[in-house]
Amino acid sequence: MAEASGKKVFVxxxxxxxxxxxxxxxxxxxxxxxxxxxxxxxxxxxxGNDIKNFEAREFIRFIDKLSAEHKLQEWLPLNGKRKGSFKxxxxxxxxxxxxxxxxxxxxxxxxxxxxxxxxxxxxSKIVLVTKDIxxxxxxxxxxxxxxxYETGKIQDVAGLYTGSDTIEDVAxxxxxxxxxxxxxxxxxxLPNPPTDNHFFILKSFKSSTLAFYNAAEKHLERVDKVTAxxxxxRNAEQTFALHALLNPNVKLISVQGVAGxxxxxxxxxxxxxxxxxxKQIYLARPVVPLSNKDIGYLPGDIKSKLNPYMEPLWDNLKxxxxxxxxxxxxxxxxxxxxxxxKLMITPLxxxxxxxxxxxxxxxxxxxxxxxxxxxTIISRAGENTKIVFTGDIHQIDTPYLDSxxxxxxxxxxxxxxxxxxxxxxxxxxxxxxxxxxxxxLL
Numbered sequence: 001m002a003e004a005s006g007k008k009v010f011v012x013x014x015x016x017x018x019x020x021x022x023x024x025x026x027x028x029x030x031x032x033x034x035x036x037x038x039x040x041x042x043x044x045x046x047x048g049n050d051i052k053n054f055e056a057r058e059f060i061r062f063i064d065k066l067s068a069e070h071k072l073q074e075w076l077p078l079n080g081k082r083k084g085s086f087k088x089x090x091x092x093x094x095x096x097x098x099x100x101x102x103x104x105x106x107x108x109x110x111x112x113x114x115x116x117x118x119x120x121x122x123x124s125k126i127v128l129v130t131k132d133i134x135x136x137x138x139x140x141x142x143x144x145x146x147x148x149y150e151t152g153k154i155q156d157v158a159g160l161y162t163g164s165d166t167i168e169d170v171a172x173x174x175x176x177x178x179x180x181x182x183x184x185x186x187x188x189x190l191p192n193p194p195t196d197n198h199f200f201i202l203k204s205f206k207s208s209t210l211a212f213y214n215a216a217e218k219h220l221e222r223v224d225k226v227t228a229x230x231x232x233x234r235n236a237e238q239t240f241a242l243h244a245l246l247n248p249n250v251k252l253i254s255v256q257g258v259a260g261x262x263x264x265x266x267x268x269x270x271x272x273x274x275x276x277x278x279k280q281i282y283l284a285r286p287v288v289p290l291s292n293k294d295i296g297y298l299p300g301d302i303k304s305k306l307n308p309y310m311e312p313l314w315d316n317l318k319x320x321x322x323x324x325x326x327x328x329x330x331x332x333x334x335x336x337x338x339x340x341x342k343l344m345i346t347p348l349x350x351x352x353x354x355x356x357x358x359x360x361x362x363x364x365x366x367x368x369x370x371x372x373x374x375x376t377i378i379s380r381a382g383e384n385t386k387i388v389f390t391g392d393i394h395q396i397d398t399p400y401l402d403s404x405x406x407x408x409x410x411x412x413x414x415x416x417x418x419x420x421x422x423x424x425x426x427x428x429x430x431x432x433x434x435x436x437x438x439x440x441l442l
């Protein structure tokens with residue numbers, strides 16, 4: 001019997017497929033079922049340029065290839081060793097009807113499919129898998145076991161990699177050596193080599209310094225406070241972030257922190273500082289309105305439609321520009337970069353299929369991306385391209401993502417300790433005392 005052998009049957013809803021089109025293949029030897037209602041909903045998502053439209057199309061193609069000359073109402077073996085079987089669940093009447101209890105809508109028809117399967121296979125453990133929290137609660141109210149989709153999910157967000165550490169009681173001669181020579185052997189500070197491109201605050205009894213572990217040279221280097229196009233770091237973490245952003249050997253960077261810590265400002269300032277090294281600077285952010293309340297249709301071209309969502313990026317650009325007099329070369333340089341499209345806003349919806357060479361690419365609010373979307377963006381990188389992801393993993397506006405399953409958390413967890421990658425978590429808000437009040441007290 002399935003339950004006796006530990007085998008389960010997982011019923012997936014639409015949110016799981018739109019999150020990961022290959023989800024049906026990630027349940028090891030267990031069987032997987034899809035309600036026919038999910039296929040109906042996916043039909044509404046198959047057109048468009050967003051990642052979710054791609055996920056819907058890929059899943060539909062997968063099902064078409066899997067079924068081939070078979071009927072989808074039969075259990076079909078999934079390809080691969082130690083894989084279970086797959087089928088599509090049809091709408092059937094059950095003694096316990098979710099549409100009667102909760103109302104007639106697609107979510108409740110999916111619940112009915114799970115109830116039907118539970119009735120037909122009493123010896124098996126039926127588990128509804130959905131990223132919709134409310135649907136999970138309704139399933140449990142009907143005595144259906146329900147879980148979130150765990151693949152790619154970070155288990156310990158509190159222990160997520162921060163990119164920096166403070167080391168106390170460092171020998172004074174070591175700090176002196178870093179000041180005098182700029183480098184020192186790692187063994188003089190740490191018993192084992194640290195994570196590649198990791199940053200340190202080194203403290204002795206009388207002095208301290210900032211350092212990072214050079215992934216290429218395998219030694220510690222002193223980190224100096226530098227200015228990027230008029231923007232000066234105000235704390236150690238901002239100094240670390242600016243060092244990584246200006247480091248030509250680091251091609252992939254993530255900067256995480258709450259509102260007001262300077263993530264976007266530092267990324268944009270460092271991009272403008274390195275404008276001669278790249279053909280263009282791209283700025284992008286997911287189009288997710290606050291509280292998911294859309295502002296409706298907008299007139300004009302794609303640039304006009306995007307501008308309301310991209311205002312935070314323009315605000316940071318104006319802050320950098322306003323540090324200089326209107327008659328200065330620096331002020332005019334930023335204006336020319338925008339006019340000549342050296343610095344431009346680009347929609348993420350059209351990133352698929354592109355090859356981005358010689359580009360400095362900043363993706364803001366990356367916590368609103370799925371892991372697959374982050375992978376898609378990074379895979380577009382060509383020669384001499386640098387990609388920077390910024391965001392706050394605790395401030396997510398997309399309904400089916402959380403601090404454990406979003407693309408930024410996934411990137412930080414998976415990419416750490418790679419010589420091309422650096423990460424820093426910004427801890428202190430520097431926007432204003434008023435903004436800090438909101439973060440700390442409200």
